[in-house]
Amino acid sequence: MAPATLALEMIEISKSFPGVRALDGVSFDCARGEVHALCGENGAGKSTLIKILGGVYRPDAGRMRLDGREVAFSHPVAARRAGVSIIHQELSLLPERSVAENIYLGVEPTRFGALDRAKMRNGAAGLLRRLGSTIAPDIRAGDLSIAQQQIVEIAKALAVEARILVMDEPTAALDDVDASRLLELVRRLSGEGVSIIYVSHRMPEIQAVSHRVTVLKDGRSALTAAIGDAPVGRLVRAMVGRDLADFYPARAAAPAGPAVLNIRDASNSRLRGVNLALCAGEILGVAGLEGSGKRSLAQAIFGDEPFESGAIEILGERRAPPSPRAAIELGIGCLSDDRKREGLLLQQSVRDNAMLTQRAFANPLRPPNASPMSLDETDALLRKLDVRAASFDQEIRLLSGGNQQKAIIARWLARAPEILIFCEPTRGVDVATKAAIYKIMRDLAASGRAILMISSDLPEVIGVSDRILVMREGAIAGELPGGASEEDVMAIAVGHAAETPALVS
Template sequence: MTLPALEMAGITKTFPGVLALDEVDFDCRPGEVHAICGENGAGKSTLMKILGGSYRPDGGEIRIRGQSADFAHPQQAKAAGISIVHQELSLLPYRSVAENIFVGREPSRRGVLDRREMRRRSMELLQRLGAGIDPDRQVSTLSIAGQQLVEIAKALLLDAQILVMDEPTAALDERDAQALLQLVRGLRSEGVSIIYISHRMPEIMALADRITVLKDGRRIWTKSREDADIGAIIRAMVGRDLKDFYPSPPAGKPGHSLLSVEQGGNTYLRGIDLDLRAGEIIGVAGLEDSGKASLAQAIIGDEPLTAGTIRLGGGPQAITSPRRATSRGIGYLPGDRKREGLLLRQSVRDNALLTLRSMSNFFTRPESGAFSRDRIDEVLRVTDVRAADFGQAVDSLSGGNQQKVIIARWLARQSNILVFVEPTRGIDIAAKAAIYEAMRSFANTGRGIIVVSSDMPELIGISDRILVMHQGRIAGELPRGASEEAVMALSLGIDIRQKQEALT
């Protein structure tokens, strides 16, 4: 039998008052994709931080190719051939793509930084990922998906023999995700051991050779892909069946128009026509460069429309800034919640209050009305934000609970329209179900939601209608329950009706 590339035996880790890992066993063989599944808080990240040298275990042993290893620093793990692509990006925003890929490993020539070599190697790595990103481009100008690809390129530069990928496709559209999955298959064929962490079940079933499920810091089981199915994985993760993962469709027809755009356009958009009605959830699909993110930015006033008309409740409105959008009843959940949506060191309660106060009185104590502590706490409870105390820092919560804090913020403000961008990025399957239910409940009160997502099953499962973007335009509209093939065809600019007519 081939010696495992990695063995972790009896790994235990305790934080104050919390047993994060309880004698967890895990191994990965050369040329294998071993998936790890589990809810947020199951212990996945802690186990990988121990492997990567960020944490020291309280008990257990790590063996690399049969030799005992003890990593006191991430550099020691890298030197042993371990590379980790973290879900939380760690890029330098005001440096170039090439500088980020080579940070800490800059090549030199005769004692001088060799920028030409950095650019050449960066181009090779990005092309290997199928990404047409300019190595000289400043990272801060990239989308979250682009930044994710740069993070992956950093890991590939190490030429590691053990590669950990934590939610690598969470921010990627279908095209980029498929390119990445093909890369993973290629690395596996080269003998690289890949530990793949994802909440996207179809990816797990398409890639994994074996699957391990963690729950509450314990290993529930490890099975070959052939011996596991999605239902069994979900039951092991959450301890129950998720028969109704997506909420039921609305009982009645949509009501009056809440938001309409007529021939809207700006630098990134052209000829946009859409109508969001009371009680609706409209999904927006498309490839990364399709204009779907720009559509969200236009509606919230961050990239205002310079042509066409926006109407709210029938009356024309000039949405020229996010502040104006907020005052007109439009709320926004950004794709990068930590950078754009939360004050991480402030409390859960203060984050929920963020749009109810101006910054000038943000630190005053809430006393009454919309500012009442009791009222805000009740909204947080209704939204099922799970925290020991709403006075604790929001960065101590799981990703799913952080998302729910942002939803609670807009519920407290009584917004009529919510614009969600990647609402469940990096969130476990149980938290996803809770957020979907909260979204449907919001719409059922006569309000409306526009959801921009690169997760196609998500869009199909929660949307009453799906708008598909292509080259800055709405390429077409699909009904609830449309097929992934139909969505992808429109994303690529293929007219479904013409295709069907040609076949007949």
């Protein structure tokens, strides 16, 4: 499908930053009502292209046309006025304001100069209905689930009659059920004539929802093709420049070692009767829908929201750590699923980020770069994990998501913990870095560490884990072997399968 009128044309766009040529003569277009997927590794130039379209950056060279008219945006507001709306990966709703107020933020309807609340509420309700949602316009945006917030963001775009909607990894934080609902919505909007630029790392989604796909690599357009001509293999090759035959590393050859973490009948306000045993040398995957308690399980083990009852034995110690610090002292590390809010020190250097945990336990009066881990050792570790930065002195916020993630993994590896919890280890990370992170996890397991991986990415859970626990409603609903089918996992996650007895160790 390629209708005659092009809603958007970006022609030969180039943009450089100090030390990086982010975009080099990239052309991109989108027809009315077309879903055009945009993919590429982190750092390939996707965000730069989107920011130019959204008026955040000005291109060094190149032209842009909307409906055939030449445009140049000096400011994000100008882009929004021209009908370009961007829904960022990090949602931007004001949590304390109502849904209706968020939808009309900056474009509030007025009557005789005063805010017209009735019109705003009705308009918001109408927009939400159009999106097939039943969210009440009056509730606080902060009370909505991530999936609902996403719908409100879309309504917000429609409130300014967006003709071009950019969705940046819209399903990254959603579980499979909500993600498929969102894809349905994308199809519906496209049917209404909205042009959608769909940025995602998830191949099945791209295949399911888009008409055309463009792959960026190193700031150039590597491929633009109708989706029928671009099977996953071709897309991946275009993205990484090679085949990813060994995307998931081979499972452990040796049987798992002794249990290092034993939890019996443990509960807190969000978890009930959890039983699990985690052994040295294995990767134990935990799957489940959003709200199933898989995140709470990680928080409980790591002492962030500890268990309130039950028997917990960690590395021979019979006590539940009451705080993350205590958990780290016991030998646990935990990679958070919310990199920006719970992991990164955005304004500090890559090095400072990697050294944080070591410094948290060092003598506060010792020199910062000498103890207990020297600058050279830190740099060596960062290099070993292939963290790519112009310099390790660079602020970490300037790195791509994949490199940020590897720098935080370095923070944990610096302490060599016996138990490592990886929460959504590859969220918002490009394909090549994903494979690298899987390899790091497998190497750690092979060296005798115990890995607990919490993930909403089903192919990942199935491909990486030695065993899979499926959670539902705060409890462990079943266990499956690694390599189980997605259907089996989903059946337990949604409660369609007969409960298999929870793991008894």
